[in-house]
Amino acid sequence: RKEVEQDPGPFNVPEGATVAFNCTYSNSASQSFFWYRQDCRKEPKLLMSVYSSGNEDGRFTAQLNRASQYISLLIRDSKLSDSATYLCVVNPWSNTPLVFGKGTRLSVIA
Amino acid sequence: DAMVIQNPRYQVTQFGKPVTLSCSQTLNHNVMYWYQQKSSQAPKLLFHYYDKDFNNEADTPDNFQSRRPNTSFCFLDIRSPGLGDAAMYLCATSRGLAGGSQETQYFGPGTRLLVL
Numbered sequence: 070r071k072e073v074e075q076d077p078g079p080f081n082v083p084e085g086a087t088v089a090f091n092c093t094y095s096n097s098a099s100q101s102f103f104w105y106r107q108d109c110r111k112e113p114k115l116l117m118s119v120y121s122s123g124n125e126d127g128r129f130t131a132q133l134n135r136a137s138q139y140i141s142l143l144i145r146d147s148k149l150s151d152s153a154t155y156l157c158v159v160n161p162w163s164n165t166p167l168v169f170g171k172g173t174r175l176s177v178i179a
Numbered sequence: 180d181a182m183v184i185q186n187p188r189y190q191v192t193q194f195g196k197p198v199t200l201s202c203s204q205t206l207n208h209n210v211m212y213w214y215q216q217k218s219s220q221a222p223k224l225l226f227h228y229y230d231k232d233f234n235n236e237a238d239t240p241d242n243f244q245s246r247r248p249n250t251s252f253c254f255l256d257i258r259s260p261g262l263g264d265a266a267m268y269l270c271a272t273s274r275g276l277a278g279g280s281q282e283t284q285y286f287g288p289g290t291r292l293l294v295l
Contacts, residue, residue, distance in 0.1 A: 073221075077219070101282075103283075110267075110291075111288065111289075112269055112286035112287060112288050112289050113222065113269075113286050114286065115283050115284075115285075118283075156221065156222075160282065166212060166224050166227055166234075167282075167284055169221040169222050170221055171219070171220060171221045172219075172221065
């Protein structure tokens with residue numbers, strides 16, 4: 070089983086739609102979790118950290134389910150500018166390198 | 180106010196000709212990372228420095244070497260590039276706090292390497 074798995078997509082959704090991505094991780098001792106966004110030919114940028122209690126930042130909601138070892142990202146009211154690849158990222162332990170999923174590609178269509 | 184700088188943004192080299200990619204940071208972070216990313220794939224960690232301590236990933240080819248002469252700079256040396264080494268090379272940094280589990284990594288814009 071891969072360390073971090075994501076559905077590669079692509080997800081093609083109309084503007085205004087709600088879209089959800091899931092990600093599973095194999096290491097049950099993993100410490101922390103993130104969603105990064107990567108635009109085409111650009112570097113990954115932190116979108117949000119994922120906390121145990123779940124967290125929201127505007128149209129974006131992240132949730133963590135430790136029992137099932139999955140993380141989700143919900144985007145409400147999709148904008149054209151949300152089109153990107155969303156990388157699920159896990160930190161297995163303190164001060165160890167992050168483990169990246171392959172990413173889920175989102176295309177928001179007018 | 181760039182924080183992680185990579186030069187050049189695009190690098191063309193010839194098969195077998197050594198090439199060096201550079202990364203610098205203004206964040207004074209302890210940890211610096213080099214990743215290789217190919218199209219539609221996750222960034223693949225090559226190695227990282229925790230301060231001066233070098234950590235090589237087990238599957239990083241010997242063809243890839245790194246140097247960190249000081250806190251601010253880190254270099255990726257590819258001794259004999261092959262066609263399969265064409266990729267985006269990303270440098271990243273993190274603070275490296277003791278017991279820091281919510282460490283954010285900051286990426287540079289990457290250097291896209293083309294091997295002819």
